Amino acid sequence: MPAKPIQSPLTDDQLRVTGDALQQTVVDLIDLSLIAKQAHWNVVGSHFRSVHLGLDEVVAAAREFTDAAAERATAIGVSPDGRAATVVKESSAAGVEDGWQPDTQVIASMVDNLWAVITRLRGHIEATETADPVTQDLLIAIAARLEQLHWMWQAQQA
Numbered sequence: 001m002p003a004k005p006i007q008s009p010l011t012d013d014q015l016r017v018t019g020d021a022l023q024q025t026v027v028d029l030i031d032l033s034l035i036a037k038q039a040h041w042n043v044v045g046s047h048f049r050s051v052h053l054g055l056d057e058v059v060a061a062a063r064e065f066t067d068a069a070a071e072r073a074t075a076i077g078v079s080p081d082g083r084a085a086t087v088v089k090e091s092s093a094a095g096v097e098d099g100w101q102p103d104t105q106v107i108a109s110m111v112d113n114l115w116a117v118i119t120r121l122r123g124h125i126e127a128t129e130t131a132d133p134v135t136q137d138l139l140i141a142i143a144a145r146l147e148q149l150h151w152m153w154q155a156q157q158a
């Protein structure tokens with residue numbers, strides 16, 4: 001196998017910036033999907049049903065965009081790393097506690113976790129502006145959906 005089996009349309013500098021942005025997005029989204037599933041199973045309280053179902057919307061978005069970001073990485077010649085150990089090391093998400101979680105706590109936790117991922121994502125959008133506008137376009141689409149979900153979780157706190 002050649003050292004670089006996939007030819008990149010980017011220069012080395014562009015590739016470094018863009019590859020880092022995509023790799024970090026992949027691990028954040030994997031973590032977000034695991035966090036939302038953990039909460040989906042463990043939420044209790046009077047708002048159980050709406051929170052339980054809302055969490056699966058986060059899972060679906062996170063999984064779909066994980067694949068999109070990872071496959072954008074492959075398209076520019078970067079090998080994505082979605083291994084559990086890498087997610088633990090590199091994720092910027094806030095995480096979730098173990099055990100049963102009251103619905104109000106789950107809502108607050110989802111607001112925090114989405115915000116943490118969105119904050120780093122917005123940094124990547126800035127960084128890829130000139131490095132690779134095609135990747136930036138994908139990151140903008142991911143941010144738009146995550147910010148929509150962030151609004152919906154905040155609205156439940158009001």
Ligand SMILES: [Fe+2]
Pocket residue numbers: 040056
């Ligand atoms: Fe379920």
